[in-house]
Amino acid sequence: MSILNVEGVSLSFGGVKALRDVSMQVEKGSITAVIGPNGAGKTSLFNSISGFYKPQEGRVLFEGEDITRLPPPRRAALGLGRTFQNIALFRGMTVLDNVKLGAHVRMRTGLLSAFWYLGKARREEAEIREQIEREVFDFLEIDHIRRHPVANLPYGLQKRVELARALAMRPKILMLDEPVAGMNREEKEDMARFILDVKEHWGMTVLMVEHDMGMVMDISDQVYVLNFGQLIASGKPAEVQANPEVIQAYLGSGDVSTLREKLGARKRVA
Amino acid sequence: MEWLFFFEVSLAGLGTGGLYALTAIAFVLIYKATRVINLAIGEMLMVGAYLFFGAAAGWALPWWLAIIAALIGGGILGIVLERGVIRPLLGENPISVFMVTIGLGSILVGMVELIWTANPRSLPNFFPTDPIFIGDAFLAPKTFWSFVVAAVVIALFLLLFRFWRGGVALRATASDQGAAYAMGINVPAVYSLAWCLAGVIAAGAGILLGSIGGISSEMGFFGLTVLVVVIVGGLDSVLGALLAGILIGWMEAMAGVYLGGEYEHLVTFILLMVVLLLRPYGLFGTREIERL
Missing domain, CATH: 3.40.50.300 (P-loop containing nucleotide triphosphate hydrolases)
Known part of the structure; x- marks a missing residue:
């Protein structure tokens, strides 16, 4: 099919x-x-x-x-999730923030409701984060660089972070x-x-x-x-x-x- | 006694600096998200002040309601400008867009003069009028309160920018539009959001500025100094905008008192030239900014 x-x-x-x-x-x-x-x-x-x-x-x-x-x-x-030919990471953010942005698309609470119902939005974010950490970071073996800013990482790792971000979109x-x-x-x-x-x-x-x-x-x-x-x-x-x-x-x-x-x-x- | 005077002038300078910083944030917000150099920011500020004037004096609304109305009006103005004028120019030469914002500024001035005439007005006072003393130093209550409000708004904005999902979407868009788009971030909506927030912030700054020195259709010239502030700070740096705003506010106050009023702007622009000579991308700016 x-x-x-x-x-x-x-x-x-x-x-x-x-x-x-x-x-x-x-x-x-x-x-x-x-x-x-x-x-x-x-x-x-x-x-x-x-x-x-x-x-x-x-x-x-x-x-x-x-x-x-x-x-x-x-x-x-x-x-549809994608990566780019030239690395298109959000420079200046950490690896974790980059990958979390991939999960953005999966959040059900809208922009405004995430603002008003802080509790619910925070719970959702916590869940997604936990999930990402379990799956994506372990899988791609990038757990040790979670807190690093992406701009300083070697090329191969940046490519891997980009893949992680796309995977976080599920x-x-x-x-x-x-x-x-x-x-x-x-x-x-x-x-x-x-x-x-x-x-x-x-x-x-x-x-x-x-x-x-x-x-x-x-x-x-x-x-x-x-x-x-x-x-x-x-x-x-x-x-x-x-x-x-x-x-x-x-x-x-x-x-x-x-x-x-x-x-x-x-x-x-x- | 000499030091006390110096301290008082410094405080007054910081008061103006707070307003510079606030308006500069509106400017940087638009630049970061949409890469548009918006020279009409001073005029957006002026329109905000007039909206407050119209609501408070014209419709006789209580001051707090008038402020809310002016802020909403400023936000709507931002969205209308983005959707109506800036969005169709997407992908055009940056200099064309830059010129269009200059034109927008003139149009806004014209509209305000048509509605409210070109005569200067004063805004109804809504700040507490008790004199403020910091130690022995006296500070005009309006300056003090406008600084406090500006500081609170800036802090609130920084929190939003950092933690709110819309703020995260903004930062992602500023960092890499293509990637943000592919991650499911609605980039056109982020553009509108940036202009809307900038409109709200500019309107707020306009109300504060107007309540200190009165309003006129020429208030937009304030935007010129704000332009210096953001260039000195580095066009795309929020931190740079804050620090440069405070610095320039303070320097102007110093120059005005110790050298004479005619030196205020001279000092500002000398600082601009020195900074551009030493650090062409501004104090905190990104190096690879495309210069106009």
């Missing part, structure tokens, strides 16, 4: 077509990866799903509901934009393990954009390959890896125009 459906999404900025007629499905409880060379439209697709961009054509369905026009906060409330689908970009081997292995655990122990669906082929092939159930804003292949990691078009897109044919021709030809055939 698919939890997220992207149907024929096209997105352009002025004359630049960032996405052309992209369709994909994310199965519930799977790890789905979107890969592609630089500028292929991966992040544009991600932003169309999380609501930062509004595609000109096509629909995005989440659990069967059309969310194409919903603003990001509404999507967050429905259960999303139904966790969207990771390049979760291991810029990490060393050890940090990458840790992150891959966490992502697998998120799927296996927490039963969350993971959708990620990633450059690191090794990691994508290791942990993904389903891979989509984008190039020049178009979907050129999809399938199990092994299938995608063997696909000549994917190899060409990644290694390059040495000539962009032949590649474009090839893509055009494929479309005509289809």
Whole structure:
């Protein structure tokens, strides 16, 4: 059963077509990866799903509901959580405050009622905090830096805190934009393990954009390959890896125009 | 005796400084949340003072009700400005938005003059009039009480900013808009909230200022000194705004008494220049602020 459906999404900025007629499905409880060379439209697709961009054509369905026009906060409330390619933590706040803000979306008391019924709001906050500490901090092994300001943490830990913040949202689908970009081997292995655990122990669906082929092939159930804003292949990691078009897109044919021709030809055939 | 005089002048300076700090907080609030340099803050303050005047003298409401009405009016003004003028300019060149706020200031002055004429007025007094003595030093009761009120409001605001969920949403938005948006924080609502709170604070400062020195449509010039305060403090620093407000209030009082009234603003702007030369991002500001 698919939890997220992207149907024929096209997105352009002025004359630049960032996405052309992209369709994909994310199965519930799977790890789905979107890969592609630089500028292929991966992040544009991600932003169309999380609501930062509004595609000109096509629909995005989440659990069967059309969310194409919903603003990001509404999507967050429905259960889409995400991280960013460049770390987007709230600098100047502690790790705990950052993660608590992730739980913001789960609080039932509104802004004003949290103000008036201090007692109730405080109880709710205490409960959520306890829950976060039990689950997220232990799970991601960041308990020891709970009180640290995030700005001073090493890169790999910042990435982990960002993941913690997204997890605190308890999303139904966790969207990771390049979760291991810029990490060393050890940090990458840790992150891959966490992502697998998120799927296996927490039963969350993971959708990620990633450059690191090794990691994508290791942990993904389903891979989509984008190039020049178009979907050129999809399938199990092994299938995608063997696909000549994917190899060409990644290694390059040495000539962009032949590649474009090839893509055009494929479309005509289809 | 000399020291007593110095002490008295200092206290009076701190009184004005409290008002600078209060208005500067309104300014910083808008800047932090929406990255708009709002030059109309002085005029928003003036409108607040006139709303109080209108409610207290025009409708003959009791003073406390008139204050509540003026504060609510100030908040509504903030929301209307944000939704009507600032929101459509989102994403435009910061200098355009900056210029628009200057225009807004003129429009507000014009509107006030249409309704209440350009004549200076005095506000009904609502402060206790018993003289205040701190040790041997005498302090004008209005100055004392307005400082107390400003201090209480500032403290309240800091608590809100720190602990209230709306305040947390504000801080998150100020820190990283994209992330806040993805975390389920309604960023456009936070924009309105920031302008609304700033409007309320500015109106409150206007009432205090007006009750000390009377009101006129030119009260908005107060905003110019507030601009100096926030630049000295560092545009996005609440702490900087507080300290710079007090410092500049005190320096103006000193200059006014010991050098002569014409030196008040001279000293302020000399301080501005020195601070900008030494620390271009203000005393407590973030380094990577985009300068206009």
